[in-house]
Structure formats: structure tokens, C-alpha cells
Amino acid sequence: MIRKLQLPLQTLNLIVGFMVWVIISALLPFIREDIQIPAERLAMVTAIPVVLGSILRIPLGYYANILGARIIFSASFILLLFPVFYISVASSYMDLIIGGLFLGIGGAVFSVGVTSLPKYYPKEKLGLVNGIYGIGNIGTAITTFSAPLIATQIGWSTTVKLYLVLLLIFAGLNIFLGDRHETKVTTPIVEQIKAVYKNDKLWFLSIFYFITFGSFVAFTVYLPNFLVSHFELEKVDAGIRTAGFIAVATFLRPIGGWLADKLKPLFLLMGVFMGLTLAGIVLAFSPSIGLYTVGSLTIAMCAGLGNGIIFKLVPLYLNKQAGIANGIVSMMGGLGGFFPPLMLALIYSITGQYSIGFMALSQVSFASFVLVIWLYYHEKLALSSEVFRSTGQGILVTDASGKINAVNPAFTQLTGYSEQEIIGQNPSVLQSGKQAQAFYEEMWKVIKQQGSWQGEIWNRRKSGEEYLELLTINAVKDATGEVIRYVGTFSDISFQRSGA
CATH class of the missing domain: 3.30.450.20 (PAS domain)
Known part of the structure; x- marks a missing residue:
């Protein structure tokens, strides 16, 4: 019974982790009313939680194999109590930077589930299983949608404090319902790194996830403030639109994993990156809110499908080193969400527009499209060589x-x-x-x-x-x-x- 609970429990864990991860970006329009934040530093405030949320994915993925998901999730939620409380009483820009950095633990828990859950299912179901777990991304939508609504009633500081209750509840749920007998892997981290760092597929998947998950995270943290400042939307309206973006990307993730179980994953990735290429071109021409919505939703669809497809491929290519491989790939995805907001802010400060940044997304996506084609034919040649030699x-x-x-x-x-x-x-x-x-x-x-x-x-x-x-x-x-x-x-x- 406990084993059957792990998929829904860990998916809920990820929802909570991601809800906490984006507190600052979701409430930034409210926080700015009380804390003076220079315009050129806004991108840093929203991007900083992504740093630790990316880097910590490697050790959390590794220790999820060593200690089990139960301990790692419980410890993560207990540790998150401190930065969440610190942010709720923040009074300066530096408070937000310090609290936001450690808030990254909420995003880092992603690598725990993708390492733990494949132990419970056969390979032919891993795409769907990891896709269902990836629905946890909806946590960002829940916070982005609900936090501004709650903040209009009780203030942003009290809204942040409500998350302390949620973290305590889920720390307890993991202690009592987590699998105490999860299969453990005790290979030292140095040996695992040596086993994977020369594997070119690891770095290809890292690049691909850098683009797909990076696009998802970047738009999640960037849209609320952008829609308010650029299109002069109401804060709640901007939150609802951002939540819609997140919902589309999140619910398409398990579909991407399911399709990858049934069809050729690399063919699917070709379509994903071509879609991102075209969407970036649309956004680069500074369209009206209507076309901007179309471009953003296209990115949401492609990012969601791509995220599910890639995490079908990780355990398929790197099953024996799943913990460290999941950590590296998911870290690259997190970093993919850190750099774009900073680049967009820098480009905007120099040119007064975001077009160059969106065109860069288009070009990087097209380069990834070419890389997927190369990888597909490289695999065909490798298969032919294997048949020839065996x-x-x-x-x-x-x-x-x-x-x-x-x-x-x-x-x-x-x-x-x-x-x-x-x-x-x-x-x-x-x-x-x-x-x-x-x-x-x-x-x-x-x-x-x-x-x-x-x-x-x-x-x-x-x-x-x-x-x-x-x-x-x-x-x-x-x-x-x-x-x-x-x-x-x-x-x-x-x-x-x-x-x-």
C-alpha cells in the first residue's frame, strides 16, 4: 500500500516545493509597494531562487538514491521553514536576495522524485510516470494565481506565512507515509560522476532540458511583472494569465511522457524545438497582447511536451546512474530559467525592447532542433554498428x-x-x-x-x-x-x- 502511495505523495510534494519556490516572483508587485527595489535589480530578485534550486538538484538526486525520498523530502520541507519566515518579515532588497537564495530548495526537490519513482515501475511506463510527477510544476501556477488574490485581502507578508503551515503538514505526511523500504543505491558520488560525465547523451539531454524547462521557468518568473509593466495589466489579471501559461505547460508534461512511451522520443523533440523556434520569432516582433498570448502559449505547449519527453530519455539512457544524471539534467533546466530573465533585463536596458532576447531563444531552439536530428541519425548508425559487430x-x-x-x-x-x-x-x-x-x-x-x-x-x-x-x-x-x-x-x- 505504501509503495502505491509514492507517486501521488511525491507529486504533491513537488507541487508544494514549486509553490514555495515562486513566492517572491508571484508577489513581487505587492512587495515593491513596501520595499524599494531598483528597476535594474528586479530580474535578480526573481532569478535568484533559481540558483540554489538548480545547483542543489545534483546532491538531492544523489542522496535520494542513498537515503530514500522520504528523508530527503521531509528534510527539505523543514529547511524551507527558515527562508519562508525570513521573507515574510523582509524589509530590504538584500533580505529578499538572501531569503530567495535558500528558497531554491523548493525547486531542487524535483530531482528527488525523478530519481525515486522509476524504482517502482517498468521502463515502458517511465515516460508517463515521470510526466505525472512533473504535474508538480502546477505548484508554480497555484502560487502565481492564488497568492496575489490572497495578498489583496491579508497583505503579502501574512500570505507568505501561510506557507509555513503547508510545509509543516507535508513534512509530517512524508515522515508517516514515505516508503521506509525504498531500494537504496550506495555507489559513491565520485564514481557516479565518472561513469556519466563522458556520456555524450547526458550533455545532449542537459542542453535540451536547459531550453525546455528553462523556457518554462523563465516565463513563469518573468511574465507577472512583464505583463504589468509592458501591457499595463492589473496585477491579478497578470497572475491569472501566468497561471494559465503554467497550467498548459504542466498538464502537457505527462502527455509528452506518454507519447514518448508510444512513439519515437527524438522525433517528438524535433517538433518541440521547431515549435519553440517559431514562437520565439513571433515574440521577437513585439506583437499585440493577442499575438503575444499565442506565442507564449506555444512556448508553454512545447516546453511542457519537451519536459516530459526528456525525462523519458534520462532513465532510458542512464539507468544505472539515474540519481546523479537526473540531478545534472534537472540542474541545467533550472539554470535555463536563471539566465534568460537576466539577459532579457540587460537587453531591455540597452535597447529598450525585448526582441533580441526572444530572437536568441528562437536561434538556440533551432540549434537544438539540428542537434536532435544529428543525435537521431547518430543512434541509427550506432545501432547499425552494434548489429554489424554482434x-x-x-x-x-x-x-x-x-x-x-x-x-x-x-x-x-x-x-x-x-x-x-x-x-x-x-x-x-x-x-x-x-x-x-x-x-x-x-x-x-x-x-x-x-x-x-x-x-x-x-x-x-x-x-x-x-x-x-x-x-x-x-x-x-x-x-x-x-x-x-x-x-x-x-x-x-x-x-x-x-x-x-
């Missing part, structure tokens, strides 16, 4: 003139010739001399006419031993019909002849 049949590949370009390990095992010895040679070095020249002339006549030949042939190993093989030769042609190589596959059938 098959039990001997394989040799020659160019159009008959010079050997490649052989597989089974070829070496069957003939005794190493790859270094045979590359550049002609397959005639294998001839036993039992077939007459007319046999070979007829064989090549058939290949030229039909494109392939199959039959039995006597060949000789490097040791001089003769053996009978079943040989198939296929001509490989280019788009113009010209033969560019020949591929021969064979197996030793001597035992069949001797048995007969």
Missing part, C-alpha cells in the same frame, strides 16, 4: 573494386584473419582453390545481373584449414544505380556436410 555471421564489406573495407568480429573468428590483416586485401585471399575460375565468373555474372548471389563455396582459413561456407553477396548501389560496395555474409556449414 551478429554471429561473418561479414565483409568491399568497395566497388573488390578491396575489403570492413569486417566484423565473427569474420575474424571464422577465418582467423584479424581486421588489421585483412583490410585492404581482396577476398581472393580466402580462396581454397577447389572452385574453378568458371565458378567465380558465373557468380559475378549473376551478381551484376541480379544484384545478389547465394551459394556454397569452399574457402581457406588463415591456418590453412579448408571449410565449407554458405555465402551471400549483395551489391549496394547509390541513387544513380552505380555499385558503390559489395557486402558478403557467410557462415560455416562444414559440420552439416560432415554430419550428412
Whole structure:
């Protein structure tokens, strides 16, 4: 029963963590009425919680494997009590910076669930499971929508204090309902880092998540104040619109994970990054509120789907080092939410507009689109290479003139010739001399006419031993019909002849 509770419990944990994470950005229009914050420092106030929320994801993901999600979630909520109370009594810009930095613990808990939950489900369901857990992102929407409404009634300081009660409740729930017997992994963190840092897929996924989750976080913290200052919307209206953005991205996340379980994840990512590319172009032209809404919702859709797809791929590619890998990838996503608001603020201070920043998002997304295409075809080549090297049949590949370009390990095992010895040679070095020249002339006549030949042939190993093989030769042609190589596959059938 406890095991079945982990997905809903940890999803609720993430909702609470993310609710706390964005307190400052959601209430900033109210806080500014009491605390003087220079305009050029607004972006820093909203971005600073993302710093610790990103960096802490690595150790929290690692220790979730060592200690279990129950302990990490409980400890995180207890620690969050201190910065939340500190912010509720803040009276200066520096108070917000200090409190906001440690508020990042709320965002860091993301890596706990994505490390813990895959232990309870088979691989074919991980996309959907991590997607459901990712619904916890809705916590940012809940705070963005509800906090301004509550603050208009009781003030922003008292509104922040209400979160102390929520944190205490969930710390208790995790202590009593968390899984005490969760499977633990005790591999030292240094060994895990050594095992993954050379894995190019880890860094590709980190880049992709930097864009998708970074876009989600950046717009979450940037929209409330931007909509008020740029489009002169009411604070509550800006909060509702931002909550809508968050809701769309959040509820599409499990759909992205589910689709990744059913379809090719990399194909789906191509669509995600092309969508982000087009949305960035739309926003770059400083559109009206209507077109701006379309562009923002497109980003919400693509970011949500992309987040779900990527966390289907992380446990698929890096299952044995899931804790540290989840921490690194999710950290990069968090940092993706830290830098864009600062860049937008800097660009706006220099140019007086945000167009260059949105165009940069478009270009980075397009570069990611190209990288996904490269990764897709790289995987296809890797698969072909794996099949080539693992098959039990001997394989040799020659160019159009008959010079050997490649052989597989089974070829070496069957003939005794190493790859270094045979590359550049002609397959005639294998001839036993039992077939007459007319046999070979007829064989090549058939290949030229039909494109392939199959039959039995006597060949000789490097040791001089003769053996009978079943040989198939296929001509490989280019788009113009010209033969560019020949591929021969064979197996030793001597035992069949001797048995007969």
C-alpha cells in the first residue's frame, strides 16, 4: 500500500516545493509597494531562487538514491521553514536576495522524485510516470494565481506565512507515509560522476532540458511583472494569465511522457524545438497582447511536451546512474530559467525592447532542433554498428573494386584473419582453390545481373584449414544505380556436410 502511495505523495510534494519556490516572483508587485527595489535589480530578485534550486538538484538526486525520498523530502520541507519566515518579515532588497537564495530548495526537490519513482515501475511506463510527477510544476501556477488574490485581502507578508503551515503538514505526511523500504543505491558520488560525465547523451539531454524547462521557468518568473509593466495589466489579471501559461505547460508534461512511451522520443523533440523556434520569432516582433498570448502559449505547449519527453530519455539512457544524471539534467533546466530573465533585463536596458532576447531563444531552439536530428541519425548508425559487430555471421564489406573495407568480429573468428590483416586485401585471399575460375565468373555474372548471389563455396582459413561456407553477396548501389560496395555474409556449414 505504501509503495502505491509514492507517486501521488511525491507529486504533491513537488507541487508544494514549486509553490514555495515562486513566492517572491508571484508577489513581487505587492512587495515593491513596501520595499524599494531598483528597476535594474528586479530580474535578480526573481532569478535568484533559481540558483540554489538548480545547483542543489545534483546532491538531492544523489542522496535520494542513498537515503530514500522520504528523508530527503521531509528534510527539505523543514529547511524551507527558515527562508519562508525570513521573507515574510523582509524589509530590504538584500533580505529578499538572501531569503530567495535558500528558497531554491523548493525547486531542487524535483530531482528527488525523478530519481525515486522509476524504482517502482517498468521502463515502458517511465515516460508517463515521470510526466505525472512533473504535474508538480502546477505548484508554480497555484502560487502565481492564488497568492496575489490572497495578498489583496491579508497583505503579502501574512500570505507568505501561510506557507509555513503547508510545509509543516507535508513534512509530517512524508515522515508517516514515505516508503521506509525504498531500494537504496550506495555507489559513491565520485564514481557516479565518472561513469556519466563522458556520456555524450547526458550533455545532449542537459542542453535540451536547459531550453525546455528553462523556457518554462523563465516565463513563469518573468511574465507577472512583464505583463504589468509592458501591457499595463492589473496585477491579478497578470497572475491569472501566468497561471494559465503554467497550467498548459504542466498538464502537457505527462502527455509528452506518454507519447514518448508510444512513439519515437527524438522525433517528438524535433517538433518541440521547431515549435519553440517559431514562437520565439513571433515574440521577437513585439506583437499585440493577442499575438503575444499565442506565442507564449506555444512556448508553454512545447516546453511542457519537451519536459516530459526528456525525462523519458534520462532513465532510458542512464539507468544505472539515474540519481546523479537526473540531478545534472534537472540542474541545467533550472539554470535555463536563471539566465534568460537576466539577459532579457540587460537587453531591455540597452535597447529598450525585448526582441533580441526572444530572437536568441528562437536561434538556440533551432540549434537544438539540428542537434536532435544529428543525435537521431547518430543512434541509427550506432545501432547499425552494434548489429554489424554482434551478429554471429561473418561479414565483409568491399568497395566497388573488390578491396575489403570492413569486417566484423565473427569474420575474424571464422577465418582467423584479424581486421588489421585483412583490410585492404581482396577476398581472393580466402580462396581454397577447389572452385574453378568458371565458378567465380558465373557468380559475378549473376551478381551484376541480379544484384545478389547465394551459394556454397569452399574457402581457406588463415591456418590453412579448408571449410565449407554458405555465402551471400549483395551489391549496394547509390541513387544513380552505380555499385558503390559489395557486402558478403557467410557462415560455416562444414559440420552439416560432415554430419550428412
